[in-house]
Amino acid sequence: MTAPDIPPGTGTTLVELRCHACGSPHPLTASYACPACFGPLEPHYDYAKAGAALTRDAIAARPLNLWRYRELLPITGAPQTGFVSGWTPLIRADRLAARLGLDEVYVKDDSVNRPSLSYKDRVVSVALTRAIELGFTTVGCASTGNLANSVAAHAARLGLRAVVFIPADLEAAKIIGSAIYGPDVIAIRGTYDDVNRLCAEVADRYGWGLVNVNLRAYYAEGAKTMAFEIAEQLGWRFPRHLVCPVAGGTLLPRMARGFRELGELGLVAGDPPVLHAAQAAGCAPVVGALHAGLDFPDPVRPHTIARSIAIGNPADGFQVLEVVRASGGWGDAATDDEIRAGMALLAETEGIFTEPAGGTTVAVTRKLVEQGRLRPGGGPVVLAITGNGYKTAEAVAESAGPTVTLGRSFREFEQWHEQAT
Numbered sequence: 001m002t003a004p005d006i007p008p009g010t011g012t013t014l015v016e017l018r019c020h021a022c023g024s025p026h027p028l029t030a031s032y033a034c035p036a037c038f039g040p041l042e043p044h045y046d047y048a049k050a051g052a053a054l055t056r057d058a059i060a061a062r063p064l065n066l067w068r069y070r071e072l073l074p075i076t077g078a079p080q081t082g083f084v085s086g087w088t089p090l091i092r093a094d095r096l097a098a099r100l101g102l103d104e105v106y107v108k109d110d111s112v113n114r115p116s117l118s119y120k121d122r123v124v125s126v127a128l129t130r131a132i133e134l135g136f137t138t139v140g141c142a143s144t145g146n147l148a149n150s151v152a153a154h155a156a157r158l159g160l161r162a163v164v165f166i167p168a169d170l171e172a173a174k175i176i177g178s179a180i181y182g183p184d185v186i187a188i189r190g191t192y193d194d195v196n197r198l199c200a201e202v203a204d205r206y207g208w209g210l211v212n213v214n215l216r217a218y219y220a221e222g223a224k225t226m227a228f229e230i231a232e233q234l235g236w237r238f239p240r241h242l243v244c245p246v247a248g249g250t251l252l253p254r255m256a257r258g259f260r261e262l263g264e265l266g267l268v269a270g271d272p273p274v275l276h277a278a279q280a281a282g283c284a285p286v287v288g289a290l291h292a293g294l295d296f297p298d299p300v301r302p303h304t305i306a307r308s309i310a311i312g313n314p315a316d317g318f319q320v321l322e323v324v325r326a327s328g329g330w331g332d333a334a335t336d337d338e339i340r341a342g343m344a345l346l347a348e349t350e351g352i353f354t355e356p357a358g359g360t361t362v363a364v365t366r367k368l369v370e371q372g373r374l375r376p377g378g379g380p381v382v383l384a385i386t387g388n389g390y391k392t393a394e395a396v397a398e399s400a401g402p403t404v405t406l407g408r409s410f411r412e413f414e415q416w417h418e419q420a421t
């Protein structure tokens, strides 16, 4: 196995888990809710030690994967997986910017994250490394598709048994894209929220390491690496705005935490970005709560083509509301037609085929421009593109342009060409 190039003697900086709500400390076990107040637990680090190790030069000398920030990730030993995960492209998107009426737009392209083509390769690299440290031999997840793909792929390489739970009616490529790695794929007749409830019981009863259930405190931290990379790829600067899709509410609050940590460690100066949440109109509990001024989202029953972000009862929805409001940001929801148009726009302008979650980000960015919240001269805007369109081709099977089908003769082609031009 390729050993990551970590300087010897760096050691772990992980200290304890702490409750996000009441601050009480907890041991570094597979638990995710505070016994005192049920608040979410999150890792706490020795920041002085992390800061001493994580200079810009030290980071620059490390391999181009998500472990280059390992002192801010919740493991105690060596990374076990994820050596090709992270460090996805940050692309300056001038043609997209022109179409949106903006002047400085970047796409953070996790549609080509490896090995399973979504942002979930970040959280799974961290969660499964921690799962091995905690002694789990069976791992799994409750998933809307991409997480199951990633858990199955990483577990195969690690030789761990995997059991992944998904709603039964997911896109075909999302189901096959798990099954090919040989896990037990448990397809539940119900919504993601039904799957998630079942998995909480399974984790308790069988003692398995379910990455977004009992390992959630560790899993969520992997999402910070998307923020670390954006800042490093911008030359150790913060963008002015970030637009990010929201499902269970893991990614957006952890990116906020990542930006904050970079500021506190002195790696980046200036104000952290204004954060905007993007949801599908057919499943927008967080955006609904944002617009209504609520602290907690009201659960909804999802109905949208954006299956990967169709979570009606988001575990960390209140954290999204917290960080969006604290940053002075906003959020909006896009209809299925607007999502398809967003997918097409990104493909036609930048050559990136994203899934409906990415189309949602593009569509909501357009709305934020219409509302005057994003404008030219307002500083760099980063769009979080989190998944790959080849997994969800059926979402645009009707709306993508038609194919010209001809016979084999040159004459037929010539006739087509004459009437087409």
Ligand SMILES: *Cc1c(COP(=O)(O)O)cnc(C)c1O
Residues within 6 Å of the ligand: 118, 119, 120, 146, 147, 245, 246, 247, 248, 249, 250, 251, 252, 308, 309, 355, 357, 358, 386, 387, 388
């Ligand atoms: C999981 C996922 C997200 C975000 O989900 P969170 O639970 O909010 O972190 C966004 N896009 C895609 C494609 C995903 O698979």
Ligand SMILES: [Zn+2]
Residues within 6 Å of the ligand: 019, 020, 021, 022, 023, 024, 034, 035, 036, 037, 038, 039
């Ligand atoms: Zn608590």
